[in-house]
Amino acid sequence: FSWKTSTKTNKKLPPGPKGFPIFGCLHLLGQFPHRALHKLAERYGPIMHLRLGLTPTIVVSSPQAAELFLKTHDLIFASRPPLKAAKHISYEQKGLALSPYGSYWRTIRKICTLELLSSFKINSFQAMRKEELDLLIASIKEAACARCVVDLSTKVSAMSADMTCRMVFGKKYSDDEFDERGFKTVIQEGMELAAKPNLGDYIPQIAGLDLQGLTKRMKSVAKVFDGFLEKIIDEHVQSKDENRTKDFVDVMLSFEGSEETEHKIEREHIKAIILDMLSAAMDTSATAVEWALSELIKHPKVMKKLQKELEKIVGLCRMVEESDLENLEYLDMVVKETLRLHPVAPLLIPHESTEDCTVNGFYIPKNSRVIVNVWAIGRDTESWSDPEIFFPERFVGSSIDLRGHDFQLLPFGSGRRGCPGMQLGLTIVKQVIAQLVHCFDWELPGGMLPTELDLTEEFSLVTPKAKHLLAIPSYRLNI
Numbered sequence: 001f002s003w004k005t006s007t008k009t010n011k012k013l014p015p016g017p018k019g020f021p022i023f024g025c026l027h028l029l030g031q032f033p034h035r036a037l038h039k040l041a042e043r044y045g046p047i048m049h050l051r052l053g054l055t056p057t058i059v060v061s062s063p064q065a066a067e068l069f070l071k072t073h074d075l076i077f078a079s080r081p082p083l084k085a086a087k088h089i090s091y092e093q094k095g096l097a098l099s100p101y102g103s104y105w106r107t108i109r110k111i112c113t114l115e116l117l118s119s120f121k122i123n124s125f126q127a128m129r130k131e132e133l134d135l136l137i138a139s140i141k142e143a144a145c146a147r148c149v150v151d152l153s154t155k156v157s158a159m160s161a162d163m164t165c166r167m168v169f170g171k172k173y174s175d176d177e178f179d180e181r182g183f184k185t186v187i188q189e190g191m192e193l194a195a196k197p198n199l200g201d202y203i204p205q206i207a208g209l210d211l212q213g214l215t216k217r218m219k220s221v222a223k224v225f226d227g228f229l230e231k232i233i234d235e236h237v238q239s240k241d242e243n244r245t246k247d248f249v250d251v252m253l254s255f256e257g258s259e260e261t262e263h264k265i266e267r268e269h270i271k272a273i274i275l276d277m278l279s280a281a282m283d284t285s286a287t288a289v290e291w292a293l294s295e296l297i298k299h300p301k302v303m304k305k306l307q308k309e310l311e312k313i314v315g316l317c318r319m320v321e322e323s324d325l326e327n328l329e330y331l332d333m334v335v336k337e338t339l340r341l342h343p344v345a346p347l348l349i350p351h352e353s354t355e356d357c358t359v360n361g362f363y364i365p366k367n368s369r370v371i372v373n374v375w376a377i378g379r380d381t382e383s384w385s386d387p388e389i390f391f392p393e394r395f396v397g398s399s400i401d402l403r404g405h406d407f408q409l410l411p412f413g414s415g416r417r418g419c420p421g422m423q424l425g426l427t428i429v430k431q432v433i434a435q436l437v438h439c440f441d442w443e444l445p446g447g448m449l450p451t452e453l454d455l456t457e458e459f460s461l462v463t464p465k466a467k468h469l470l471a472i473p474s475y476r477l478n479i
C-alpha cells in the first residue's frame with residue numbers, strides 16, 4: 001500500500017493519528033465526522049494524514065491549505081474516489097458529481113454548465129420558482145390566520161423538491177407515482193446511503209461481504225430510481241408539446257447519441273446526470289434556508305434588521321421579487337454568515353489525487369482521498385474573530401464572497417470541482433429567506449425562548465438540523 005511505501009522511502013507524510021491495523025482511524029470519525037476531524041486538526045495541523053481503513057486520507061482544515069489543494073494543485077486533486085455509492089446509485093460513476101476527472105467528466109461538466117445551469121436557463125425558470133414560492137407563502141398565510149405551528153423544515157423541503165422536479169422533469173410528481181415509500185423518502189434514502197461510511201469503500205478486500213447491508217439497499221434504491229427515470233424519459237420522448245420551456249430531461253435528450261460531443265451521450269449517462277441534478281438541487285437549498293431561518297429566529301435583532309432592510313427596499317405593500325435581491329446587502333451578509341457556520345456539505349464531496357505529489361513539503365500519494373473540512377475552515381480563528389457567534393455584521397466593508405475565491409469561506413467548494421449550481425442555489429436560498437422574513441414574523445411554539453432553540457445538526461451528504469424547525473407565523477404585509 002502507498003502509505004507503507006512512503007515510510008520505506010522516507011517521504012514525509014503529513015502528521016496525523018496512527019490508528020489500528022486494517023481499520024486505521026475509522027473509529028475516530030464518530031457521529032459527526034466534521035467535528036471529530038476539526039478536533040484532530042487542532043492537534044495535528046491543517047494538512048493531516050490518517051488512514052481510513054486502508055485508504056490514505058488527507059484532511060485539509062485551513063484556508064491556506066485549502067488554497068493549495070483547490071487552486072495551486074487543483075488539477076491533481078480534481079478527481080473523485082470510486083465510491084460504492086457512485087457505482088451502485090450513480091450508474092458506475094456516470095453522474096457529474098461522482099465521476100473521476102477526465103475527458104468524460106469535462107464533457108458533461110461543460111454540458112451542465114452551459115446548457116442546464118447557465119444564467120439564461122436559470123432565468124427561464126424564474127416564473128416557475130415564483131409560482132412554487134407563492135404556494136408556500138399562501139399555505140403559511142393560512143396557518144398564520146389560524147395561529148398554527150408550521151413545520152418550516154418540511155414545508156421548505158417540499159417546496160424545494162417541487163421546484164427541482166419542475167426544473168428537471170417539467171412537472172411535479174406526487175409521492176405515489178414514484179414508489180409506495182414516496183418520492184422524497186426514496187431520494188433521501190439514496191442520499192443517506194451515499195453518505196454512510198461504507199466499510200467496502202475503506203477496505204476494498206471485504207466489500208463483497210457487504211457487512212453493513214448497504215450494497216443491498218443501494219441496489220434496491222437504484223432499481224426504483226431507474227424505473228422512475230425510464231418512465232420520465234419515455235414520457236418526454238413521446239411528448240408532442242414543442243412550446244413548453246425545455247426542462248433538463250429535454251436538454252439532455254437533445255444530446256442523446258449525438259456525435260458532436262467528445263463522448264457519446266447514451267441513456268445511462270442521461271439518467272445518471274438527471275439523478276445528480278435532482279439530488280444536488282433538492283436538499284442543498286432547503287437545508288441552507290432551514291439554517292438561516294433557525295439562526296434568524298435565534299437572533300431576533302438580526303431578524304428585525306433584515307426585516308427593516310426589506311421594508312426599505314421592497315416596502316410592506318408588495319412581496320419580494322428576484323430582481324430585488326441584488327439590492328439586499330444585509331440579506332447577503334446573513335446568507336454568508338449562515339453558510340460559514342452551517343455549510344450544507346461540511347466536508348464537500350471527497351476529492352482524490354491522480355498522481356503522487358508534494359504539498360507544503362508533505363508527500364501526498366496517488367489515489368489519496370482528500371477531504372476539505374469547510375466546517376472547520378469557517379471556524380478558523382486566524383480568519384474569523386469569535387467564530388462560533390452568528391454575526392452577519394462581520395461582513396460589513398469586507399470583500400469576502402462565497403464564490404470560491406476567498407478560501408476562508410468555501411460552502412460551494414472552489415476550483416474545477418466547485419459547485420456549478422451556485423448561482424441557482426444562491427438565488428433560491430436568498431429569495432425564499434427574503435420572502436419568509438418579509439411576509440411573516442416568527443415565534444417559537446410553547447413559549448420557547450429564542451436562546452433555547454436547539455441547533456444540533458445531523459451528519460449526512462447534506463447536514464440539516466437534527467430537529468425540524470417549528471414556528472408560529474404572523475402575517476406582516478399590507479396586501
Ligand code: HEM
Pocket residue numbers: 096097098109117276277280281284285288344345348349350411412413414416417418419420421422424425426429
Ligand atoms: C445552497 C445550495 C448549494 C450548495 C451549498 C452547494 C454546494 C456544493 C458543494 C460543496 C459541492 C462540492 C464541491 C467539491 O467537492 O469541491 C457541490 C457540487 C456540485 N453541485 Fe452544488 N450546491 C448547491 C446547489 C446546487 C444546485 C442547485 C445544483 C444543480 C442543480 C448543484 C449541482 C452540483 C453538482 C452537479 C456538483 C458536482 C460538481 C462536480 O463534481 O463537478 N448544486 N455543490
